Amino acid sequence: MSESRLAPLPHLPPPPASLLTGASLFLDFDGTLAPIADTPDGVVVDTDLLTLLGELRDALGGRLAIVSGRSIATLRDLGFANFLLAGTHGLEFAHPGEGVEAPPRRPAVDDAEAAFHAFADGKPGLLVERKSISVGLHFRGAPQWGAQAGELASDLADKLGLALQPGKMLFELRPGGADKGSAVHVLMARAPMAGGRPVFIGDDVTDEEGFAAAAALGGAGILVGPPRATLAAFSLEQVAAVRHYLLEGVARPG
Numbered sequence: 316m317s318e319s320r321l322a323p324l325p326h327l328p329p330p331p332a333s334l335l336t337g338a339s340l341f342l343d344f345d346g347t348l349a350p351i352a353d354t355p356d357g358v359v360v361d362t363d364l365l366t367l368l369g370e371l372r373d374a375l376g377g378r379l380a381i382v383s384g385r386s387i388a389t390l391r392d393l394g395f396a397n398f399l400l401a402g403t404h405g406l407e408f409a410h411p412g413e414g415v416e417a418p419p420r421r422p423a424v425d426d427a428e429a430a431f432h433a434f435a436d437g438k439p440g441l442l443v444e445r446k447s448i449s450v451g452l453h454f455r456g457a458p459q460w461g462a463q464a465g466e467l468a469s470d471l472a473d474k475l476g477l478a479l480q481p482g483k484m485l486f487e488l489r490p491g492g493a494d495k496g497s498a499v500h501v502l503m504a505r506a507p508m509a510g511g512r513p514v515f516i517g518d519d520v521t522d523e524e525g526f527a528a529a530a531a532l533g534g535a536g537i538l539v540g541p542p543r544a545t546l547a548a549f550s551l552e553q554v555a556a557v558r559h560y561l562l563e564g565v566a567r568p569g
């Protein structure tokens with residue numbers, strides 16, 4: 316997403332509860348449904364959240380999907396097996412009880428993973444996250460290495476023909492050709508999401524494409540977190556505010 320497409324809107328209003336009426340709801344996971352933790356494994360999904368999302372999905376006639384940078388396998392392990400999922404930033408899809416639609420893991424991703432490990436070796440706090448068809452280098456535990464990690468990831472992306480996906484204290488290398496915006500377009504053409512007004516809630520730069528796609532299809536994006544240049548039309552301060560907003564949605568007819 317180029318900076319020129321991002322409108323600088325410092326203080327966005329909170330979304331009206333009515334936005335969820337008739338919505339097809341797309342939810343990011345990390346930083347949106349769960350607070351950011353020190354490590355990827357440090358995030359726990361509580362049963363209250365799963366119950367809330369299940370009730371909201373039912374209220375929306377099934378039109379609720381999780382759209383995450385996490386892999387489908389990880390999302391299912393986290394407790395989202397009964398939800399419609401788009402994983403790895405729009406590269407993977409899965410309907411409840413069905414197999415995963417995903418491209419194969421490329422040898423280039425293994426090469427990137429090996430290079431990330433060689434870089435992280437002997438640098439406490441750096442963490443290499445092996446994912447189904449991608450790999451991440453996390454520097455939340457060693458922010459002093461962030462700039463060099465970014466240079467390495469950028470070089471590897473060029474050399475190996477992979478897409479560089481920046482995240483929160485994270486550089487990820489993955490196949491290109493999809494993003495959260497394309498995931499919204501794919502799912503909006505299918506049951507159960509087709510026919511609703513897309514609403515995308517997310518916190519990270521990877522969610523901007525989701526906001527853009529929702530707006531292009533007549534819906535809106537909701538940014539979670541402090542003000543920044545964004546394509547979202549509304550904002551919520553933090554994860555707790557997202558949950559409160561979704562609880563309001565459960566109380567309204569879909």
Ligand SMILES: O=P(O)(O)OC[C@H]1O[C@H](O[C@H]2O[C@H](CO)[C@@H](O)[C@H](O)[C@H]2O)[C@H](O)[C@@H](O)[C@@H]1O
Binds near residue numbers: 345353483
């Ligand atoms: O699209 P998302 O659902 O927001 O997933 C994006 C990435 O989230 C995870 O990393 C982020 O969250 C971690 C846990 O809170 C945190 O430790 C890390 O610093 C963040 O970057 C996940 O590990 C990645 O695989 C996802 O791509």
